Amino acid sequence: MAEEIPVAATTTRPLGVSRPDLTVADLPTPEEVFRVKRIGPAQLVKYALGPSLIALGISIGSGEWLLGPQAVGQFGFEGVGWVIVISAVLQTFYNIECSRYVMATGEAPVVGWGRVPPGWLLWVPLSVFLVIFAFIAGGWAASAGQGMYALVHGEIPEKGAEEPRLWAIGLLFVVFLITALARRISRALELANWIMVGAILVGLLLICLFIVPWSTWWDGIRGFVTPALPPEGITATQIGALAGFTALASGLNWYVMGHYRDKGYGMGHRAGFISGMRGERSQLLASGVTFPDDAKNTALWRRWYRLLLTDMWGVFFVGAMLGMLLPTILMARAVEISGEKVTQDNVPTFVAVALDQEYGRGMFYIALILGVLILFSTQLGIFEAMVRVTTDASHATSPKLRALVEGDPRRFYYPFMLLLLVIIAIILHLALPVSLVQWSANMSNLGALIYPFMLMYLNSRLPRAARPRPWHYIILVLNFLFFGFFFLNFIADFIGDPLITF
Template identity: 30%
Template sequence: MSTTTARPGVSWRHSNLPQPPPYTLRNVIRVIGPGAILLGLSLGSGDWVLGPVVTARWGTTFLWICAVSVLLQALLNTEMARYTLATGESIFAGFMRGRSGPRFWASVYTLLHLAQVGWPGWALAAAAALVAAFLGRPLRPEDGPVIVALGYLIFLGAVFVTFLGPQVRRTVELCEWLVMGLALLFLAALAMSIVRWTTWVSVLVGFLPPVLGEPAPSSDMDWWLLVAFAAYSGGGGTINASLTHWLRDKGFGMAGTVDGRAVVVGGETVRFARDGMTFAPTELNLVKWRHWWRYLRTDFWYLWAAGCVAGMTLPVLVTAQLVAPGETWTGFTAAVGLAQVLGRSYGLVLWTGALLTGFGVLAATQVGIVAGYARSVTDILWTASARSRPAGAEGGAGGVYWLSLAAFTLAGCLAMTLADPLLLIVISASVAAFNFVVLSLHTLWVNRTLLPRALRPTLWRELAVLACALFFAALLARAILSSSILAGFLG
């Protein structure tokens, strides 16, 4: 093992790229996984809430925004993962190699992450679904205090899950996957049984770009809602970047060569490393690189991107079949809109089934977001602290974990008193859109500056990452110009 310099001031330990396992179905299932985690999180807000809300209001006119967003997010995901594959570090660790230093960038991304996910609209939406199911009727304004109280219980319950032991948490994670699977089966059964083929065609055409689809309406525009729809059609902002933590933990590419320091995080022993390791772009290493890239493509394209579009299609199909464009779902109604139209057309059984399914999906999403935030931020802050100390003097991570979780809990409890679930999710997704702009430009810099020329992305990939930044920047600019930010927050 040797040490090389990628650019002045940045040194790397050097080793060979590990041999990837043979590309078989069994190994694909074993190696990939981050894309599936992100897919589950996208179902809870973009698919279950925002997709039906947008469809009820404008029909299939703006579904192309979902398709474009997922395409650009998939390209950004693979480029962030490129860095992890090449160095064994998360993309956040790469960001910390910038001139401002690790502590500055760790603080920036911790705050951006909190600003995105510290709005627990998922817990409040889950509470709305459960209250409606219990009452057996549409929600009324006087139900608000009960919904908020239950929302607090769900949110704090999600926080409590992080206090449980590793074995119990794994059981909870399996339950989350079961809920997501049942939700997709429920939606698929509805789509196959009640949706006419003409609606299928209309929805599929809606995913095509505007030049092939319907003209955009000139009135009744809510650009903040469309920004949110775009951002949460996939995972969203810093949640996407956190995938590189999971890739590293699974030993993907050069991560398999990095020996980390054992630290206790949330009662579980994990291994963190202050620095990664890279490899010389020899012919043999580049052959292995291309094989690893095949697994990456399977995870983020065949599984995640296709799954995001399919996950959005199912609730949109049901909504488009049962709702004539022009209905505006706001407030608590947005959280139960899909169930309401099913109950209106097919009665109490589907009404209750949709509400309970929605509760499960939204509550599971909130649990995943709480656990993911605490784990990701702990990783970021520990790495920054370790790089600011002499090698071998790195400290533990337990205090960082509990402090980050406490800050997140406080922010969430305060945010829940400010708005209804739809507005909380829209605020969260709008911050995610801004984070996409920052992440895209920073990832472009990292891959161009820190990676050897043979491992850098091709020009078209760099242009695609730049297009991701421009896409979300344009949507945000249009939303800001359409109405003042203050008016948007205050309604």
């Protein structure tokens, strides 16, 4: 259930346009939310950290397992690695700013966009469309299906084979089951990603320590910190996709940050969450709640903000960098020992085939298992997020829908998930997995032209304690410039000649 707003909270605070004013109530304490006596290191890991793991599970997939290794496999580390690092740093700052709004208001970002002029009628439907348009292509699902086929049959599927697509559709049903069997959907996703991301990073580290020479480790690390022009021959689409899907999804990262509301961070504890079929129905507020400007709430805000920074920099950023370094040096080693070229066709299973030739069948299956875990964690997060964003937007903006589902968002969430599953199953038959992923990544960069400025508008109007410092706005502008450039270059390349060639 949503935390009942204190009776004394009779005041409201306006924020933006076209949406109801925010109710004002005190921030809860972290101990109250997580039901512990104190937040020590054990309680931090067990209860407080988590939403960044869902983002990390998505991250270690399309960018880290497909696009980064493909770029390194074709062109090497120089001129590629620094793009990865800049993208990860900028995106972590951007994630924090998106989550700042969620913690201060209890509203998912897609709902908050409706407060930006000219209002929700433009920004909420447009934002839902951009998320679905960017990710419905299903490249992440198709790639996971390829890995499952190879794992089951012990061989790589032929180009255009049908069975990998059927495996991809089957994995979409697995996502449905995970959410359906959950008591609290966000918590189920966190636990699944604790297991998958932990296994992925430990497995990749052990394999890399075993087979990758230190010279390749050094090349990878040096490539991350050495500025250089992108290598000759790489296309605008490739470099833009790499930038867009390193760490998460550049300008569209906000579509995952609503999990901080469901986790109960800050005012999210007052706003409610989407429960699973097995869970007790939660009242999800249609409009948010914020806190008063006083010393007590300022101190509580600082505590919540420190938890957010720990989750983002300590889990998401570190995990994203390891998740990019380990697969790319492994791919570099696979290219070296196989003598083959990495292509869009073979990148999902390239490493497994190369390790099979050099180290035997055992390594082949280990690499495939890791690849399937990596791609499925992405599939889990993206598929659920498209449903979540649409549910949040519809529930918040449509009184008729709230009446139709009797205030229970699950009655929209699960039927829409099944509808989306059918649509993705159809689209899966239309293009190569990695080309679909590149399209999604460049569509993510489109968001960087829009949402940083919307965040500036919203966050500058939060209670004083929650407002960003001036240099935070500079970071948001850098997001706009960096990712926006790659999107414009992608569009120019798509319709004719790119703005710049490498």
